[in-house]
Amino acid sequence: MASGGTLLFIFTAICVTAVKSDEFVKIECKTTNVGDYGQQSLLECVIKTAELAQDATIRLVIWRKLTSPEDEDGLPLVVFAKDKLNKKSGYRFAEPLWDKKNMNVSLLITNTAVEDDGYYKCTVITDRGDSSMLNTLKVQARYSILTVYSIPEKIVPNKDSTLICESHGGYPRGTLRWFDEENHEWTGSSEMEATQSDDGLFQLTSRLSLLRGSTFPKYTCAVFNASGGKEDEFTFETNIPPPSLHGSEEDSNRVEIYKIVVPLVVIGSLMVGLLCVLLIYRWGSHCEYTLLVSYLMI
Structure with missing residues (x-):
């Protein structure tokens, strides 16, 4: 049986070890970070000691x-061990003159790429304890200025056509949306394609079909990033009157005839009525007969 002194020593050693790991040394990091494509990104981590x-x-x-x-076995990017520093190209400590007494162990990514998006873990061991921390980097890239064109190049009334909207160089995957001049959305009538290039950036292409007889004078294409923020928009003018104003030629002729005939009928009725008033004293009931005949003729 172990003596009381031995048990006390073992208990004390265990407690000291626990204090060293959990209380003496702790690494504190900014757990969520955002990096811009092609720029430097910083993952901040600092060792705090009791x-x-x-x-x-x-x-x-x-x-x-x-x-x-x-x-648990991710790709090592920066490793300091046995007083030697090894690092993968494009990654280093944020402080160029870092040494083993420097508690700032932040990681600097010198040229952020899409492949840098994801999870990172920093592990630190000191002569007073150890600690580790998990953090993330969300890489983003802004989409290019929109390009919008039509097929055919000149849109003709009462003929089908297509509007095409393009944007590239963005990350993560965004969306292209369509609106008419009254801000009514037409995205549901379009088809969007997203392709990813070798560098991981997205190319977005959207096609909006314009049906004959239902084409608006203006359409706006807008690109939205993955967070729902609008990054750019472009308004395309079709130079076609609204659908309600460009009906068939036959309908237009009917409208013109209606505009001419109706006023003539109204004027004719007023003249007949006035004539009856002037002759009522001469012919009496005969005027009533004349008025009746006139209305029947109309």
């Missing part, structure tokens, strides 16, 4: 790129 461990010396630092939060 008062009794302020003179802690770093023995090991490992920055890994993970495939998922549960990944």
Whole structure:
């Protein structure tokens, strides 16, 4: 049986070890970060020590790129071990003159690419304890200025045509939406295609079919990023009157005839009525007969 002194020593050693790991040293990171494509990105992490461990010396630092939060064997990007620093091209500590006494272990990505999007883990071991922290980087790239054109090049009334809207160089995948001049949305009548290039950026193409007899004077195409924010818009003018004003030629002729005939009928009725008033004193009931005949003729 172990003596009371031995048990006390073992208990004390276990407690000290636990304090070293959980209380003496703790790494604090900004867990969610946003990086712009083609620019520098910073994953901020700083080692915090208790008062009794302020003179802690770093023995090991490992920055890994993970495939998922549960990944334990991610790709090493920056490794400091046995007083030697190894780093993958494009990745380094944020402070160029970093050494094992520097508690700022932030990671700098010098040229952010789409492949940098994802999960990262920083692990630190010191002579006073160890700690690790998981964080993420969300890469974003702004979509290019929109290009909108029609097929055929000149839109003709009462003939089918297509509007095509394009934007490229964005990330993550965005959307193209269509609106008419009264801001009514027509995206449901369009078809959008998104293709990803070798660098991971997206090319967006949307086709809006314009049916004969239902084409509006203006259509606006807008590109929205993955967060729903509008990045650009372009208004295309078809130079065609609204659908209610460009009916068939036969309908137009009927409208013109109606505009001429109706006033003539009204004027004729007024003249007959006035004539009856003037002759009522001469012919009496004969005027009533004349008025009746006139209305029957109309």
